[in-house]
Amino acid sequence: MSSSDVTREGLRGVRPGREAETGAGVGRGRDRRRRGGRAEQPMVPQAEFTSYYGRPVLKPPGWKPLNIAGYFFLGGLAGAGSVLAAGAQLTGRPVTARAMKLSSLAAVSGSAAALVHDLGRPGRFANMLRVLKPTSPMSVGSWLLAAYGPAAGAAALLDRAPAVVPLPLRRAGGAAATAAAALLGPAVAAYTAVLAADTAVPAWHDGHRELPFVFVGSAAAAAAGMAMVVAPVAENGPARSTAVLGAAVENAATALLEHRIGVVAETYRQGTAGRLMRASQVLSAVGAAGALFGGRSRAVSAAGGVALLAASACTRFGVFHAGLESAKDPKYTVLPQRERLGRRRAGQSGARGRV
């Protein structure tokens, strides 16, 4: 169907290949079009979702679940734990305060190790502090950790510092570090939700309104669980109340998230993520019961605390795996976007009276 000819005078009728008459001359289509026959195929409305050989549209993150979901858990435990430590110190619960400071230091150290370990080039971890970018939750988080980590460390170490360290330094420095860690802690516990939500991963991004509450609730429950394990019964009243509140917020926010994200909610209910999320619900119910009825028994309280820690970990790993699944299946990318496009087009044609 080339329309050019080679003549003695050179090429005639050439056209750039990019103007090729694709589809012209196929069958008897052109004639039919002129006769006003079946030139145009009716556009069949999108009945079901299509994809390219079922391959994912998105790339799931290459993050290792143990590193990153583990960090979500540890960061929450550390951050909320620092608030509990400060509260315990202020209200005369020294055993709880000391234990929670140590727990936060251990958790934030584990967080940093997991984060560096997950880098493709661990040797370049310091590049994280090369710039401060508000558009990058990971950049903001790096700076947060750079401030929070030393504060949590100082709070824990000054609390147990040997007598060589002068008493005023131990007292004032310890109080300042404890307060700084308590103020930065909630930010550390909450920002990880933004870290996950600020991606194209449907299960995370679509839940960006609820995810911070899931994470903060889960962090509070985990830290309260840790306090129920380490603190004596006489001191653990606030921890037990926090445990019940945290578990309630975590579960309510999760339910709301699953309700709001439409078809993508399947990823929170199926497979590995589904099992983890269900385990989290059961464990947090057990933990909350332990918190409610553990006022007199250290063993009941501690068992409830362990259940809460496990519940929090299950939530973080569940959310992580739901994200992976939602990125791997093109259905969760295409269907919600199709719906959004359909709604927008319906709105447009309604407003302007054109397609």
Added chain:
Amino acid sequence: MTGTTPRPDPAAEAGHSGGQARVGFFTDTSVCIGCKACEVACKEWNAVPEDGLELTGMSFDNTQGLGASSWRHVAFVEQAKPLGAGTAAVDHSGVDVLALAAQGSATPVEKAAITPTTPGPPSPDGRTELRWLMSSDVCKHCTHAACLDVCPTGSLFRTEFGTVVVQQDICNGCGYCVPACPYGVIEQRPGDGRAFKCTMCYDRLGAGMEPACAKACPTESIQFGPLEELRERAAGRVAQLHELGVTDARLYGHDPEDGVGGDGAFFLLLDDPEVYGLPPDPQVTTRDLPAMWRQAAIAAAGLLGGLAAVFAAHGRPGRNRR
């Protein structure tokens, strides 16, 4: 087409003042022949390593998709759909192929009962394959690029040409850009750890040359040039194809008002984007970031305030024993 809307200038927004026109790709899939010269040229020029030689069984596509070591990817789609004014359900049972053969190859197209692209009779399992769509995919070099927004090291940056490039000496392989990309383009290279993607041949652009893929494309399916010019040319091409009866020709990624502010590399497609493995309505995730930070701030304040209230309610252990 919203021709009057002022186009965003990402290079100027990023601080470049040279007045360099934004350049891009217009990939016209209607003339793609699936030769993969773009894939080869890209690998050769950019010294992109081999990333697996496997047969997928999905058409002729063994590259499978874009990734750390595939910066151009030719998709092959086989469809039982008509191309342009052709019809998929043509019955050729009455055609005498021997008589046709006797005519030789001089039969005018209009008189030919069978052309290379008309379908044969349906196979026993009912398939009437007719249309073969080929499309060379590439990084879209978004106006609002999520990968660039979320990069914590500043390794990803906006060039003076309006393109998005990874600085390999800075990338520490955090992998955040990977799930941030709404098109699934950028990826960490196994064994290396750092993130890689199309640079639109930044080195060649600097020397005033066109990218290797566009240079190698034999049908000008991949067209490189100033984005404004490409958009005009693309609009004309769609009109031409519609005139020819190819009514399902449409542009993808050309609209500066879409979820990513328009692509620096846009496409002419012959079917819905998802058929080619492209998202139908991509959005830059950072568009919702202010809302996310707000929710996180409320949640964090709630944690601090909630625990303060709990401790206040419980008081000191000695005085308020339950």
